[in-house]
Amino acid sequence: MRRPKVLLILTLALALSAAAYQIAQAWSHHRLDQELPALFARFRIEALSGPEFKDSRELVQLGEALFFDKILSGNRNISCATCHHPTLSSADAGSFSIGQGGKGLGRDRRQYQAATTLRNAPALFNLGYKDIPNLFWDGRVEFRPLEDKKLRTPARELTSRHPEEMSKLIASIESTLEAQVMIPVTDFAEMRGKPGDNEIADAYSKAQVWDLLLKRLLSHPQYVSLFQAAFPEKTGLDQLQYTDVAKAIAAYIRETFQASQTPMDRYLRGDLEAMTLAQKRGAELFLGKARCAECHSGRHLSNFEYASLAIPQFGPGNVMTAWDEGGTYTRGVSLNTTDDFGRYGVTHAPRDRFLFRVPPLRQVGLTGPWMHNGAFTSLKAALDHILDPETSLANYEPEGIERKEFLKNLAKNKEYDAExxxxxxxxxxxSQALTEAEKRDLLDFIENALADREALSKEHLRVPAAVPSGIDLRD
Ligand code: HEC
Ligand code: HEC
Structure with a gap:
């Protein structure tokens, strides 16, 4: 007699506590659903709309061929895809990239004396929007198509020299992305090759690099047809210019690498079940107590300003040359260090030392390692650093970074750690101190609620079987 009674009571108690738990959960959801919309709105965080450009299928097709074709590199040995591969979330999974001359893809890529890029290769998601005013970790390409249409770029040919020819080029650029994609082919380490290697590397100016590359492309009949299909309004091949190459690559990038269906986007569009309770708590922290939205605000989760997070510095170091405006081209001062001073390299303003561009955060959980030099191989470590930079800098261990040559200079750069x-x-x-449970919620939000995994699916991010030049495209 007694046993069934105990069982009954136990079952009842369990059912009751389960019900109580569910009520508590429902109540928490309700409270957060009431609160979050105003918080998101305060920081102008909105769901991302679909594409803003009407790119024709033919233009995207041409762009895809160009993105994967090593023909755009001086020595025909590296393509955009090598460092921004669809199977690697449009980056290369490493802290730094191995440039032209290397072999292999992602973590299997080997150096063979090839140069290493000075910064981490960013993923290419959502870069085609017209309200993105700057690109690169130090924002050295700037363009505000919706405002003054003033272009700033390290490619001086685009801003000052050859004013007549170049004004035509600039006039046809419509987004920061289109201006940016002109640069990698002119970079010796990334794609151009060493002087003496080939005619592109030996060119006397970036403008000549672009001319030679366009000629190279048009010597392939298949490219001629692709260009004709992509630019039907141009009556002759002589009307094509390198910005058309840039337009096609940009079109491919903005149509392909799109992430606007994250749980946060769906939630912002009104699907209250799109985020889990933990993610909603994480969002509340992101917008509130952790103060992440002080910088990661707006529909791209970036204010596109510059800020220092005092990231531990290893790698080759980076001293950029200052851009030129109105014909005054200033060479970067040699700082004789192995450090990376970020925005300072562009402006030479002392207040810009160690500042980097605030990166947008959609897909951030899928695009590690993180920060301008890929210093962190886990998001948790990146978050711990932001919350307590003193401890993180003092105890920094480059965990998970296999390539030991990249660790070079870590000790030396410590000289600058106080600054x-x-x-x-x-x-x-x-940001106020967070408990471990709060950190887990915040991480859940940035890692999962900002991730559009569908955008990385195989059907979506296909790798073409072949490219018009016939060059192998496996790496
Ligand atoms: C050797 C590797 C490598 C190759 C090849 C390469 N990139 Fe990159 N890319 C990088 C690195 C590294 C950066 C970041 C550099 C910096 O910020 O200083 C970058 C930055 C970018 C950015 C800016 C992203 C942002 O969020 O600021 C775009 C866009 C881009 N690359 C597109 C391309 C295209 C298009 C090509 C081919 C024409 C290309 N890249 C070739 C490594 C590479
Ligand atoms: C003061 C402005 C600012 C604040 C506040 C801020 N960030 Fe950032 N965030 C940046 C900058 C700048 C970088 C790039 C730093 C670098 O690479 O040197 C960055 C980088 C990141 C990255 C790495 C992105 C990538 O693609 O590698 C993540 C993740 C991130 N922030 C998350 C957060 C979170 C979470 C918070 C709140 C706890 C936060 N940030 C607060 C400015 C800020």
Whole structure:
């Protein structure tokens, strides 16, 4: 008699507590659903709309061929895809990239004396929007198509020299992305090759690099047909210019690498079940207590300003040349260091030392390693650093970074760590201490609620079987 009674009571208690748990959950969901819309709105975070350009299928097709074809590199040995591969979330999974001359893909890529890029290769998601005013970790390509249409870029040919020919080029650029994709082919380490290697590497100006590459492309009948299909309004091949190459590559990038169906986007469009309870709590922290949205605001989760997070610095170091405006081209001062001073290399303004562009955050969980030099191989470590840079800098261990040559200079750059820390942005100091449980929720939000996994599916990100030049495209 007694046993069934105990069982009954136990079952009842269980059912009750399950019900209580469900009620508590429902209540938490309800509370957060009431609160989050106003918080998102305060930081102008909105669902991302679909594409803003009407790119023809033919233009995207041409762009795809160009993106995967090594013909755009001086020595015909590297393509955009090598460092921005669809199977690697449009990046290359490494802290730094191995440039022209290397072999293999992703973590299997080997150097063979090829140069290493000075920064981490970013993923290419959502870069085609017209309201993206700057690109590169230091924002050295800037363009505001919706405002003054003023272009700033390290390619001086685009801004000052050859004003007559170049004004035609600039006039046809419609987004920062189109201006940016002209640059990699002119970079010796990335794609151009070493002087003496080939005619592109030996060209006397970037403008000549572009001319020679266009000629190279048009010597392939298949490219001639692709260009004709993509630019039907041009009556002769002589009307094509390198910005048309850039337009096609940009069209491919913005049509292909799109992430606008993240749980956060679906939630913002009104699907209250799109985010889990933990993710909603994470969003609340992101927008509130952790103060991430001080910088990661707006529909791209970036204010596109520059800030220092005092990231531990290893790798080859980077001293950029200052851009030129109105014909005054300034060569970068040699700082004789192995450090990376970020935005300072572009502006030479002392207040810009260690500042980097605030990156947009959609797909961030899928595009590690993180930060301008890929210093962190886990998002947790990146978050811990932002929340406590002193401890992180003092105890930094380059965990998971296989390529030991990249670790070079880590000890040397410590000389600058005091200055690095002093530059740490005061807005990032506003975040209050988080409990471990809160950190888990915040990580869940940035890692999963900002991830559009469908956008990485095989059907979506296909790798073509062949390219018009016939060059192997496996790496
Ligand atoms: C050797 C590797 C490599 C190759 C090849 C390469 N890139 Fe990159 N890409 C990088 C690195 C590294 C950066 C970041 C550089 C920096 O910010 O200083 C970058 C930055 C970019 C950016 C800016 C992204 C952002 O969020 O700021 C775009 C767009 C881009 N590359 C497109 C291309 C295209 C298109 C090609 C081919 C024409 C190409 N890349 C070839 C490594 C490469
Ligand atoms: C002061 C402005 C600012 C604040 C506040 C801020 N960030 Fe950032 N965030 C940046 C900048 C700048 C970078 C790039 C730094 C670098 O690479 O040197 C960055 C990089 C990141 C990255 C790596 C992105 C990538 O693609 O590698 C993540 C993740 C990130 N932030 C998340 C957060 C979170 C979570 C918070 C809140 C706890 C936060 N950020 C607060 C400015 C900020």
């Amino acid at each position: 690095r820390l002093a530059s740490f942005d005061p807005r990032a100091r506003l």
